[in-house]
Amino acid sequence: MFEYKRNRIAQDIKSELALAIRKVRDPRVRDSLINIVKLEFSNKLASIKVYISTIKGLAVAKKAAKGLRNAVGFIKKEVGKNLKLKYMPEFIFIATDSIEYGTYISQKLKDIRGADEK
Numbered sequence: 001m002f003e004y005k006r007n008r009i010a011q012d013i014k015s016e017l018a019l020a021i022r023k024v025r026d027p028r029v030r031d032s033l034i035n036i037v038k039l040e041f042s043n044k045l046a047s048i049k050v051y052i053s054t055i056k057g058l059a060v061a062k063k064a065a066k067g068l069r070n071a072v073g074f075i076k077k078e079v080g081k082n083l084k085l086k087y088m089p090e091f092i093f094i095a096t097d098s099i100e101y102g103t104y105i106s107q108k109l110k111d112i113r114g115a116d117e118k
Contacts, residue, residue, distance in 0.1 A: 010039055012083055017050065017091070020078035021068065028067030032060045037098050047090040053099040061095035068093040 014036055021034055032054045040049040052068070054061045068075065072091055080088045 006041070006045075009045070009085075010041065013048065013079065013089075014039055016079045016082050017075070020075045023078060024068065024071045024074065026067040026071055028063045029071065032056060032064045034061075034064055034068075035099060037096055041089075045085075045089050046087070047092055049092045049094055051094050051096045051098075053096050055099055055103075057100050058095060058097035061097065065093040065095040 018036055021029065021036075024030065033056075035053050035055075037051040037053050040051070042048070050068075052061055052065055054064060068091075072093075075091060076088050
């Protein structure tokens with residue numbers, strides 16, 4: 001039962017976090033299309049590692065993560081408005097290149113299929 005509740009809270013936090021990130025006015029965040037790749041919760045939901053990625057690559061994702069770290073107070077306030085949690089977790093933003101890597105793998109697979117057809 002606890003796992004179900006934890007997964008439901010994770011989905012709620014992820015959707016509210018995505019909405020809050022859209023409202024951040026920092027140009028490092030606003031000018032890059034940010035995708036929340038994964039959330040990692042601590043045991044008691046005291047902190048959440050938020051892995052983010054952008055289409056533009058790891059360098060842009062790192063700048064966006066820095067911008068999100070600067071706006072973490074605003075983000076917590078926005079997420080807390082719609083979620084009624086006993087404690088609001090700390091958000092730790094970490095940049096990853098998973099979208100860029102996924103695009104690379106997809107292109108390689110297309111190249112392999114093209115080579116097989118010839």
